Amino acid sequence: MLPTPYIKCDYDTVYEPSEDSFLLLDTLEEELPYLESRFKNRLSVVCELGPGSGIVTTFLMQNGIPSKNQSIYFAADISPWALDATLDAAKRNKCEKSYLEPIQSDLNRCIKSKEVDLLIFNPPYVPAEEVPAVPTTKEERDEWLDLALLGGTDGMVVTNKVLDQLDIILSPTGVAYILFCARNKPEQIVERMSRDGWSMELIMHRKAGWEVLSVYRFTR
Template identity: 35%
Template sequence: MGPKKKKYTPNTDHLFEPRFEKDVYHPCADSFTMMDALEEDLQFILHRRPTVCLEVGSGSGVITAFLQRRLTECQHHCAYLSCDINDKAAQASVITYHTNDVPCDMLLSDFGQALLPRLHWGVDVLLFNPPYVPTGPDELHSSGIEAAWAGGMDGMEVVDAFLPIADRLLAPQGLFYLVLIEQNKPKQLLSRVLETYGWQGEIIFRHQCGERLYILRFFRQSKADSGKQIEGQE
């Protein structure tokens, strides 16, 4: 057996420029864990034949750049959109997309609400690496670098605020990928989301690197799915 093929990693050298170094969230373990999960789930995504992909809170833009490259290598093309509340992150994402030849439209927007109602139930792949670190209220509503990690009570206030918007964005056959840590109680979220929104959800990827990271995948529950047990809730 030959050496394992190295996973593609988008070029983000510009993040070390003074204008971005302290104001933009650099790709870390959570970013790479999301990319690993998307790589493993690639055939599942392709089977859904997505036409619109939206990343909320793009930060450096590395996750969308990665997914676009991998889907394009599989001869699948769709429209890519991303948004961030941090203007420096939005600028950095644009450069990431340009550097890596990614055709992606960037919005300076909180949760992508500027896309509604035009994209109501119109997003086929929804990506969110949210601020999940438990923090106090002072950092929660920042539009600077703190917005990349300050998650409020239990690290879940930003996620909880986004879920109703995600319900308006996610297409009937869409997929929603979310990064969480142990303190966010991901198994409880699976149950809560099923009860509130009727989404089928499961933990599709785990990674231990200082903190235990989880990648959750959600999709709207069909009648055929209604009797199935969600992984991780036994």
């Protein structure tokens, strides 16, 4: 069993690791043989969108996923609090030997050069009337946290932006792992993305309280 990173940060500003975070960690551990085989003996570009506390990016670096000592890591988030937390998590878990680049960016300006080999996304998936506006200052603590949780109609407004850009983010052999809740209607997403030429495979799902969470693997 791979070690879980030690995380300590201000949970009034970033999403506290919860069932969805640990489901992603378990998925990545289970998928390790697949990823090692796919990216064996090559430099891999890894990007987590919305790293929050930094637990997933740190887990990847800590365990050399997907290719030991041959990966560079990007953490892209609109929240400055999330980027601070991710850098702190990497430091606390002694990941200094890994290359980590934090990027403060919204989804319309994230990496679009078909260079990402491994993309991880735990989106704001909670259905809401609308996606919160981006706060104008770092001090608006509650607003930054809301932005990490609320995903608009069906909880899919933010996720759909990523799905629409997947082809211009992932490398030709790239893999994406995206988390959904049942209210996101993932079965409909499978049908839509399949029509666009994507292969989606359910890797792991778990009941978490009143919600059912699932992680799907996307490949061309």
